[in-house]
Amino acid sequence: MELINNSQFNIGYICSKLQCLSGRADKTAFKFITNKFAEFEFSFNDLEINTNKFANLLKKIGIVKGDIIFTLLTKSPEQFFSFIGSLKLQAIIGTLFSNFGEDALYDRLSDSRAKVLITKKSLLKKILKIHHNLPELKFIIVTDIEEDISENILSYGKLMSQVSEKFEVEVTHPDTPSVIHYTSGSTGKPKGVLHAHRSILTQQMTSREILKLNQDEKYWCTADQGWVTGTSYGIIGPWSLGVTQIHFEGAFNAASYLKLLEKEKVTIWYTAPTLLRMLMLSDEDFYARYDLSSLKHIFSVGEPLNPKVIDWSRSVLNKEIYDTWFQTETGAIMIANRPEMPVKPGSMGKAALPEIKPAILSKGNNCLEPPNNVGNLCIEKGWSSMFLTYLNNAGTYDGKFINGYYYTGDEAKMDADGYFWFIGRSDDVINTAGHLISPFEIESAMLEVPEVLEAAAVAVPDEILFEAIVVFAKVKEDVGDVEELKLKIRLFLSNRLSTVATPKDVVIIESIPKNKSGKIMRRVLKAGYLGTTAGDTSTIEDF
Amino acid sequence: MSVSDELNKIFREVFDDVSITVNDSTTADGIEGWDSLSHINLIVVIEKRFGIKFSAKELLTFKNVGDLKVAIEQKIMR
Numbered sequence: 122m123e124l125i126n127n128s129q130f131n132i133g134y135i136c137s138k139l140q141c142l143s144g145r146a147d148k149t150a151f152k153f154i155t156n157k158f159a160e161f162e163f164s165f166n167d168l169e170i171n172t173n174k175f176a177n178l179l180k181k182i183g184i185v186k187g188d189i190i191f192t193l194l195t196k197s198p199e200q201f202f203s204f205i206g207s208l209k210l211q212a213i214i215g216t217l218f219s220n221f222g223e224d225a226l227y228d229r230l231s232d233s234r235a236k237v238l239i240t241k242k243s244l245l246k247k248i249l250k251i252h253h254n255l256p257e258l259k260f261i262i263v264t265d266i267e268e269d270i271s272e273n274i275l276s277y278g279k280l281m282s283q284v285s286e287k288f289e290v291e292v293t294h295p296d297t298p299s300v301i302h303y304t305s306g307s308t309g310k311p312k313g314v315l316h317a318h319r320s321i322l323t324q325q326m327t328s329r330e331i332l333k334l335n336q337d338e339k340y341w342c343t344a345d346q347g348w349v350t351g352t353s354y355g356i357i358g359p360w361s362l363g364v365t366q367i368h369f370e371g372a373f374n375a376a377s378y379l380k381l382l383e384k385e386k387v388t389i390w391y392t393a394p395t396l397l398r399m400l401m402l403s404d405e406d407f408y409a410r411y412d413l414s415s416l417k418h419i420f421s422v423g424e425p426l427n428p429k430v431i432d433w434s435r436s437v438l439n440k441e442i443y444d445t446w447f448q449t450e451t452g453a454i455m456i457a458n459r460p461e462m463p464v465k466p467g468s469m470g471k472a473a474l475p476e477i478k479p480a481i482l483s484k485g486n487n488c489l490e491p492p493n494n495v496g497n498l499c500i501e502k503g504w505s506s507m508f509l510t511y512l513n514n515a516g517t518y519d520g521k522f523i524n525g526y527y528y529t530g531d532e533a534k535m536d537a538d539g540y541f542w543f544i545g546r547s548d549d550v551i552n553t554a555g556h557l558i559s560p561f562e563i564e565s566a567m568l569e570v571p572e573v574l575e576a577a578a579v580a581v582p583d584e585i586l587f588e589a590i591v592v593f594a595k596v597k598e599d600v601g602d603v604e605e606l607k608l609k610i611r612l613f614l615s616n617r618l619s620t621v622a623t624p625k626d627v628v629i630i631e632s633i634p635k636n637k638s639g640k641i642m643r644r645v646l647k648a649g650y651l652g653t654t655a656g657d658t659s660t661i662e663d664f
Numbered sequence: 665m666s667v668s669d670e671l672n673k674i675f676r677e678v679f680d681d682v683s684i685t686v687n688d689s690t691t692a693d694g695i696e697g698w699d700s701l702s703h704i705n706l707i708v709v710i711e712k713r714f715g716i717k718f719s720a721k722e723l724l725t726f727k728n729v730g731d732l733k734v735a736i737e738q739k740i741m742r
Contacts, residue, residue, distance in 0.1 A: 612709070
């Protein structure tokens with residue numbers, strides 16, 4: 122790898138110090154645009170200084186290599202300084218989606234035994250509700266308070282003003298743990314996917330070879346830093362190449378987004394199919410108001426990009442959209458469309474790099490030869506951004522690898538030209554707007570609603586979100602206004618788990634169908650809801 | 665209870681935050697966590713509590729809480 126010298130694999134070092142040493146100290150690392158469109162520019166030298174200070178801040182409060190730090194922030198400069206600064210110290214950094222509710226936050230902070238949380242005042246109240254149950258959480262650092270609130274709740278600004286701008290990053294071994302993201306599986310609580318500093322190899326190469334990032338580009342990745350795309354391609358990949366990014370604090374709004382693409386002369390845009398489908402809702406003459414001539418390429422990630430969006434972009438924006446595929450566990454793009462090869466609308470594309478070897482395997486772990494045999498989408502073990510483990514869950518990690526292949530949980534096929542095509546999930550995990558969520562998590566939360574006796578959650582197709590959540594509840598008798606109860610369940614899920622877990626519909630039913638071993642038969646519920654056939658129902662115990 | 669008071673109560677319930685106080689000029693940028701999904705929650709609760717329905721086109725015209733309040737008042741007066 123061209124940017125790693127003296128075997129220094131430290132992501133923080135490569136994204137800041139090395140960029141300064143390579144003559145980019147004065148170059149803009151990122152322009153931060155607030156939701157009111159105020160602009161703040163930070164050079165790579167600013168990034169270097171602020172991340173050095175953050176590493177020193179952590180050191181000052183007793184944090185050492187291997188300790189786990191989390192951020193709970195909306196897009197802000199402090200998010201980036203905390204992330205890179207923690208990595209410089211070789212602490213492990215995780216990012217939490219700012220709309221997580223207290224149950225989701227508790228699950229992640231308690232499982233990881235996080236020692237420090239960086240947050241802002243308006244999000245602090247969610248943490249204070251659970252703080253008493255998090256004995257390992259030693260410090261909460263708040264980015265927008267002037268003075269410390271207590272001996273454990275400290276002012277970011279005050280701490281940063283007390284530490285040195287210089288920090289010597291120790292030579293970091295490629296297998297040193299770096300970033301943690303929690304992800305949903307089909308069973309149990311979310312699992313902490315732990316990555317290593319070596320992930321930067323794949324993140325940098327895919328940024329260059331797939332996203333076509335080079336130092337002349339102006340790049341905008343719309344993903345929130347709470348998710349893997351936001352860290353792998355909103356921080357690490359582009360900055361490892363010295364690329365200028367824009368980061369926008371505001372929520373999605375078609376006019377704001379188009380205005381930013383035009384005004385900032387963004388050349389490479391990495392976004393999500395859900396967002397593109399929301400853009401499609403505007404009339405065609407709306408787009409004619411914006412000059413997108415600077416925009417060279419649009420890439421998407423999160424959930425399958427339907428051909429309709431590609432056709433729309435070709436005719437309305439006069440741009441091609443290149444869909445990419447990866448997972449939290451893979452750390453970087455594994456399969457992708459790209460400018461130098463024809464796009465087959467609806468396809469995932471081809472293997473992203475020579476080191477990445479996807480395959481379609483049968484249930485018996487045999488390779489299914491193309492074309493068009495449907496099976497498990499697997500990746501041959503050994504790519505650089507492969508996750509290290511599931512934190513505290515080595516057994517589950519081991520179970521993901523069979524005969525040297527990582528099983529992704531997706532079903533796919535490969536055509537005669539080597540293009541992969543997504544078919545569906547091989548488990549019940551729901552992909553809503555690019556976010557994976559386990560039915561188990563939703564059902565567990567629903568059972569906390571006092572009126573709910575039994576619960577089930579399924580995915581149904583959705584034109585905007587790809588999949589939407591529909592929940593079913595068996596409730597106590599005499600619950601009063603059923604419509605009010607449905608609202609209560611909806612808001613409970615949204616506030617306790619995340620807005621991502623908000624159901625499209627809440628259905629009250631007599632009983633939840635289960636098989637003889639007590640497993641919820643979600644396909645039966647889904648078929649009933651969609652008015653399709655449920656297939657074999659002979660094993661239903663109670664319906 | 666006035667429309668403004670009821671709306672304020674709904675915002676507190678939807679965003680699970682008793683400290684929220686909205687006024688006519690409040691926008692999504694002024695409420696932590698007001699994203700496209702919580703916006704749907706907000707509309708669903710408003711429709712239920714006021715016994716009204718919004719069309720998809722109407723939803724696109726609301727720029728702030730004041731717009732929302734005017735639309736509610738017009739519907740409940742009909």
